[in-house]
Amino acid sequence: MPAELRRHVILNVNVLDVGFTPDAWRHNDLDRLAFADAGYYQRIGRIAERGTLDALFLADSPGLADPRVKPSLGLEPTLILGAVAAVTENLGLIGTASSTFNDPWELAYRFLSLDYVSGGRAAWNVVTSWSPAAAANFGLSELPDRDARYRRAREFVEVVTSLWRSANGGPAVEYRGEFFDISGRLPAPVSAQGFPLLVQAGGSPAGRELAGREANAVFSAELSLHAGIEHYNHVKAVAAAAGRDPAQVKILPGLITTIGSTEGEARRRHEETQALSRGGFPLSELAGALGVRPDELDLDALLPRKVLNGPPDPAHFTGSLGFRESVVRLATEEGLVVRDLLTRLAGGHGHRQVVGTPEQVADTIEQWFRAGAADGFNLMPDRFPDGLEVFADHVVPLLRRRGLFRHEYEDRTLRGRLNIPISQPAAAIPVGS
Numbered sequence: 387m388p389a390e391l392r393r394h395v396i397l398n399v400n401v402l403d404v405g406f407t408p409d410a411w412r413h414n415d416l417d418r419l420a421f422a423d424a425g426y427y428q429r430i431g432r433i434a435e436r437g438t439l440d441a442l443f444l445a446d447s448p449g450l451a452d453p454r455v456k457p458s459l460g461l462e463p464t465l466i467l468g469a470v471a472a473v474t475e476n477l478g479l480i481g482t483a484s485s486t487f488n489d490p491w492e493l494a495y496r497f498l499s500l501d502y503v504s505g506g507r508a509a510w511n512v513v514t515s516w517s518p519a520a521a522a523n524f525g526l527s528e529l530p531d532r533d534a535r536y537r538r539a540r541e542f543v544e545v546v547t548s549l550w551r552s553a554n555g556g557p558a559v560e561y562r563g564e565f566f567d568i569s570g571r572l573p574a575p576v577s578a579q580g581f582p583l584l585v586q587a588g589g590s591p592a593g594r595e596l597a598g599r600e601a602n603a604v605f606s607a608e609l610s611l612h613a614g615i616e617h618y619n620h621v622k623a624v625a626a627a628a629g630r631d632p633a634q635v636k637i638l639p640g641l642i643t644t645i646g647s648t649e650g651e652a653r654r655r656h657e658e659t660q661a662l663s664r665g666g667f668p669l670s671e672l673a674g675a676l677g678v679r680p681d682e683l684d685l686d687a688l689l690p691r692k693v694l695n696g697p698p699d700p701a702h703f704t705g706s707l708g709f710r711e712s713v714v715r716l717a718t719e720e721g722l723v724v725r726d727l728l729t730r731l732a733g734g735h736g737h738r739q740v741v742g743t744p745e746q747v748a749d750t751i752e753q754w755f756r757a758g759a760a761d762g763f764n765l766m767p768d769r770f771p772d773g774l775e776v777f778a779d780h781v782v783p784l785l786r787r788r789g790l791f792r793h794e795y796e797d798r799t800l801r802g803r804l805n806i807p808i809s810q811p812a813a814a815i816p817v818g819s
């Protein structure tokens with residue numbers, strides 16, 4: 387099929403906890419520990435496949451979150467994705483793993499094995515992470531600064547992709563870098579799609595650079611169409627400058643959805659979840675994302691100058707610069723006081739949110755896709771599983787009718803569906819250039 391006929395919106399479902407509104411776990415209808423059960427992900431995977439979604443996406447934070455904020459248990463993503471693979475046939479499987487903490491050989495082995503057993507459906511989402519608690523779990527006294535994390539990420543990606551290419555008789559890897567010194571090859575077989583796709587999340591300049599040079603897809607956080615277009619064009623331009631086809635890097639912002647059969651019903655559902663919030667948490671989360679203390683934010687005032695001037699020390703502010711920029715831009719463009727900003731962010735996630743009917747959700751998706759702000763979305767339903775069910779059963783048919791989404795899976799591998807063939811090995815890029 388010609389490439390232009392295959393071009394449609396890419397839709398992944400991002401499964402975090404019991405849903406994306408921060409206090410969804412307090413809802414009486416939900417099992418707050420459901421996400422500590424592999425069957426939970428399998429049920430969601432089946433719904434996603436019913437809606438012919440591209441992939442199920444899992445974040446990862448290899449450290450304990452504050453249990454006073456929400457239930458803090460997690461299961462390792464590639465293992466859960468293996469369980470989802472067992473009950474699905476086509477759904478892609480995207481797992482997040484940090485390049486700051488893992489070992490590249492071990493990670494390459496784990497993801498290629500997942501890719502093989504799933505029939506070529508896996509992707510690795512590379513992140514550089516932000517949590518000092520996670521760093522301590524890996525024996526680091528502090529989180530390395532952003533520059534060092536991204537230097538390591540570039541080497542890590544190069545080693546992992548070289549190892550994937552070494553599988554099944556490919557060339558052995560001889561790598562000497564600032565962080566890794568490796569002679570090796572992988573014992574795993576190549577998969578039906580060759581090896582996993584590479585996704586990236588992190589919107590700082592270094593993050594966008596890594597994405598444009600290496601990634602097949604980017605999970606971004608964008609609140610306005612204008613910012614979305616800018617990010618989209620930036621990453622595509624980096625890809626072109628690196629000698630890549632810009633169409634080979636797909637931009638997928640997060641999209642939080644609260645859907646009702648009428649706008650009023652959607653609003654009531656949204657307000658019901660908001661009402662579960664017990665204060666404190668959203669403000670502390672926003673403060674952390676901005677790099678200030680909660681008491682430095684006045685609920686009835688605009689963001690303070692200190693915030694607008696940038697993070698106190700960009701090298702040591704450990705949060706995501708991409709998230710931060712997205713939130714500050716929204717507040718300044720729309721003149722929001724902190725209280726209104728918190729409502730708009732539903733907890734400081736920095737992702738676009740739609741509360742409305744299936745038509746309104748489809749309209750947003752179509753608008754961003756046609757405006758060149760997104761190749762698709764990482765969907766973040768307010769609650770699972772019903773938030774995804776209503777998307778699969780009511781939004782997907784609308785997108786199909788508009789010619790924006792597939793009616794059935796056209797290829798069993800993720801690479802085939804996204805039309806991303808394996809490229810020749812890229813020319814080596816000197817570290818730090």
Ligand SMILES: Cc1cc2nc3c(=O)[nH]c(=O)nc-3n(C[C@H](O)[C@H](O)[C@H](O)COP(=O)(O)O)c2cc1C
Pocket residue numbers: 444445446447448482484513514515516587588589590591592593594605606607640704705706707708709
């Ligand atoms: C959309 C998005 C999703 C992210 N998901 C994760 C994740 O699952 N696990 C993690 O450790 N870090 C995650 N990060 C955080 C980044 O890895 C981290 O903040 C890092 O410092 C780089 O972000 P930056 O380039 O935006 O500054 C995510 C960041 C963004 C923007």
